[in-house]
Amino acid sequence: MATCRNGQNLRDYRSFRFAITTVIPYYRLMDNRFDPAKDLANKKKHKLSLAFGDRIFEDDNHLILPTIRVEDEEDRYKVVGVVGEKLFTGVFVWRDDLPRFISVRRSNKGEERAYHSAC
Template structure:
């Protein structure tokens, strides 16, 4: 579930619609709490796969519902980190 205004903002900022989060593979994703700021709600950062590409998704849980806050392609630092932590090595 996501806010349509937030979806448009995410598309403008990251070039990715939040609806794509439905294909995010939570199995095998790296999950950590988002402690960068005091948001007033618990946020989670998940790094995982959509198809054959690594993505970073920020979300919060509202009851049983996952509310996607942002979704973007992983950057040059995040891709090898994800591969190293999930598969053991990243080819140079």
Template sequence: MKFEFDPKKSQSNFEKHGLTFEEAKALWNSKAVVLKARCTDEERFMMMGTIKGKIHSCIFTVRKDAIRLISVRRSHEKEERFYAQKIRND
């Protein structure tokens, strides 16, 4: 799977959320839930999955043949409950 991202945005994400986009790639190796994200300018998705046993949420889009990472952070409590319910039911 090919990923792309802006290195400056990855650094900014690390400073704000403590996670780089390189680390975010691990979400694609976990059991994940993907939803369409609210966005008006391009189709974006939110993926919830685990990194080091903690649930994270990642916003991404697909451009040509690559997944472009936009942001990643620890999931909010409501998102964690939603993720746990979806994983249990699947």
């Protein structure tokens, strides 16, 4: 069983197939870790830059949820964390040991439940 940063056991949350937490250093945006066209589309749809995703990792209790894209079975991850008293979710893939964000948005109800029930 995975554990939270505070050492407590992570409770299983059925809406997600797996739920893990991990200690990931906070990375400032270095180089170009996202597609500029994707960033523009995210700004239009969610009113957030993909660079905002780095701030989600600042939450000491951020939660990382593995997901798989159905089309090509690509391993993706969701990071859920608090920024300014609101929950946000970033969808990303690992590239060269850094998160490459695909989408950043406000968390939905299921992600909120997973975050609050995990730690």
